[in-house]
Amino acid sequence: MEPTSGINAKALTPELRRMVQNLPESLLKIVDWFEEQGHSVWIVGGAIRNALLESPIVEYDLATTMIPEKMKMYPDMIPTGEKFGTITFRSKGDFYEITTLRTEKGYGDGRRPDEVEWGLSLSVDLSRRDLSMNSMALDVKKGVYYDPYGGFEDLKRKRICAVGEPKARLSEDALRILRTYRFMDQGIAGVWIPEPNLANALRSTRSMLSKIAGERVWSELKRILIGKNASRILQQMADDGILRQIFNFDWMLDDYRISLLDSLEGDDVLDRLVILFHDAPITACEQASKSLKLSNQEKKTLIFRHRCLGHIPELLDSTLRIHQYVLGNWAQQHLRVEALFAPLNQGGHSKSEIHECISRSEELVTSPSSKSLATGDWIMSHTNVQQGPKLGALKNWLHREQIARNLTDLEQIETLLCTLSWHEDEFAHWPKLQFP
Incomplete structure (x- = not known):
């Protein structure tokens, strides 16, 4: 049976023809290799979607009839996700993820399939994807594409539709809930609204987000936060109870507060998260950092910025x-x-x-240099203060005054030292180099 049995091949649109004409040589080399091995390979997912939207193509993902064990014959490969059928090929310095056609059985944990079987049907493979806009495949050699779920038509009509029954599709992997909100933000094209059944499913399956690892939630949330229409997407997520589910915090987002995201310069994701937490207690910030599995540096930065508000x-x-x-x-x-x-x-x-x-x-x-000029040894030699908390407090005080007064050499520090009341034993109240 042909892998494309049951689905109609369609002539390439002008946008897809342009994509094919501009494919990287590194990708064409991989396509040629699969043809030499007697196997089919297709570009799938986001590259086709972005080409039809005339948006930049960030990466190319491919699907193939070749099983992972055979793909490992490729001379420069990395078995990144062999268990799930994905092998990464390196070609001319570029990397491409290539996944065997597959079928999936059961999603007992709402995160990943209970069982994966290699398949030979492109139609079945596309049927397991989340949204119609992501369920298209393109055959470079034949110059045709496959769109069994009407993704192109949905893109033209600016609508977001699930592949098959929305609730079932979201329940398979709850991260698809957040992906759907991310795809609502279409940049300069504005905000696209999911069709009613999908919109209802987003709300009814939101509790399943608790099953998703914090790192995966944070990865999607970051992309939502820096979107061009982040304010409207986050408002919708708040209205649908999604933010409450993620952060376990009752959000009070009026139009002004949420619109500040549009006014904020730059795309620092922690700045945007700080704005969301502006009225939340510091404990909510700390809990979010923990549940989202932020890195230690991200957690430290988020909490510090919140304290500065x-x-x-x-x-x-x-x-x-x-x-x-x-x-x-x-x-x-x-x-x-x-x-x-x-x-x-x-x-x-x-x-x-x-x-x-x-x-x-x-x-x-x-001053171009803000490093503390007075070292511990220098302070001890000039004051006879010995190592301990008092020495640390005095060093911090001197450093504070160095920054505040824009001092640039040790002679100025020595003059300053003579004016400070450092002889007293009580040092807990000494000025510190800190804000706020």
Whole structure:
């Protein structure tokens, strides 16, 4: 039986012809290799979708009739997901994931199939995919494509449809819930709405997100957060109870707060997460970091930025320098975030006050080197303070004054030391190099 039995081949659209004409040589080399081995291979999924949308193609995924054991004959391959039929081919420095046609049985855990069997039917393989827009395949050699679930028509009509029964499809892998919200954001084309049955299924299956590993949830959520229409997508996720399911926090997202995501400069995903957590307690931030399995650095950065919310430095060169030093590259962005929230801060900092901070910070002259000039040994030799907490506190105090006063050499530090009340035994209250 032919692998394409039961589905009609369609002539390439102008967009798909352009894609084929511009395929990388590295990919064509792989297609030739499969033909030499007597096996079929197709470009599948996102590359076809993006080509039809005339969006940049980020990667090419392929499907083949060849089983993984045979694919390992390719001279430069990596068995990345052999258990699930996926082998990575390297060609001319490029990497391509190639997966054997397969059928899947049972999704008892709502995350992955209980059983995978290699197949010979392209139709069956495409039937297990999530959305119609992702269930198309293209044969480079024959110059045709296959679209058994009407993905092209759905793209033309700007609608999002599941392959088959929506609830069953989402239940197979709950991460598809988040993928669907991600595909709602079509960049400059706006927000596409899922058809009613799929929209209902998104809400009715949301509890299954608890079965998905935090890393996988975070990977999808990051892509949603930096989308062009992130504010509208997140609002829909809040309305549908998805954010509540992910974060275990009752979201109060009014139009102004959620629209701030559109006003925020840059695509720093943690900045956007901070805006979502603006009114949440720090414990909610900590819990989210844990459940999403953020890296230690991401967790540290998120919680620190959350603690900075609602605080701005005084309009003094010294405090502005400390703010710049402690926050580093995020200092100006922090002030811009505060300016966005200023209209909501009743009795807090005004927008004009924050903009004055931004202006003064941009004009501020600071030393190119901010490393502490006074080492522990230098301090001990000049004060007879021995190693211990007091020495650490004095070093931090000196470093703070070095930054605040823009000091550049040890002679200035020594002069400063003579003016500080470091002889006293109580040092817990000494100024620290910190913000807020």
